[in-house]
Every structure is written in structure tokens, then in C-alpha cells.
Amino acid sequence: MLSPHLLNVLRKYVRRVRPREWLFPGKRPEQPLHPTAIQRACAEACKTAGLGKHATVHTLRHSFATHLLEAGTDLRLIQTLLGHNSIKTTAIYTLVSAQRLHATPSPLDRLEATALSL
Numbered sequence: 001m002l003s004p005h006l007l008n009v010l011r012k013y014v015r016r017v018r019p020r021e022w023l024f025p026g027k028r029p030e031q032p033l034h035p036t037a038i039q040r041a042c043a044e045a046c047k048t049a050g051l052g053k054h055a056t057v058h059t060l061r062h063s064f065a066t067h068l069l070e071a072g073t074d075l076r077l078i079q080t081l082l083g084h085n086s087i088k089t090t091a092i093y094t095l096v097s098a099q100r101l102h103a104t105p106s107p108l109d110r111l112e113a114t115a116l117s118l
Helices: 004-017 035-049 057-070 075-082 087-093 098-103
Strands: none
Touching (some): 035 057, 057 075, 057 087
């Protein structure tokens, strides 16, 4: 899954930087960017953005799954996108927002009022 907008940004980056072996090379061009460098970049971005909460690269993964779920994406599709073998693992990532929980109508609300009259 790659956003067309992100694809355009990546194409501009490739034209400008012209990476050879890795799209995002590390300090040594023959090696990829190290996970620690990505974690530091995420921490710096959070600080720059003034986020009040602690966030990590893994937080982005949780957010990705939660946003997909809230947009109505099937849980099995989210499982595939995250690369999980077990749906139970995926369920951990798909935290449902309190706002969505409170907005969910009761199945009883769908019944006609006359059907509920005794």
C-alpha cells in the first residue's frame, strides 16, 4: 500500500539524491539506514511537532492499524498489511478510539419502537 502522494515525494527524492544501493542509505552508502537513526528521526519529529505524548516508530504502526480499522477496513486485510500470522496479534494493534465506541448505536436502537412495546 503506497499513497500516490508519497510516491510523488519519493520520486522527487530519488531524482534529487540519486541513491545507489539503498533508497535510504546509512552513514556508509553500502548499508541501509540503521533502525536507531530512524528512531532518532522520529523522536526529533515528535519534539519539533510539540507532541505531548511519547511516540515511537512502533506507535506509527499502531496508529496505521487503528486508522484503517476506523475507516472500515476489514480486520483480515489489516492482518495481511501488517504481516501477522494470527488475527489475535492484529487485534492488539487495532485499538478502537473512545469516540468511536461512544458513537456506536445499540442494535436495539434499530428496532422499531412498536416492536419494543409490551
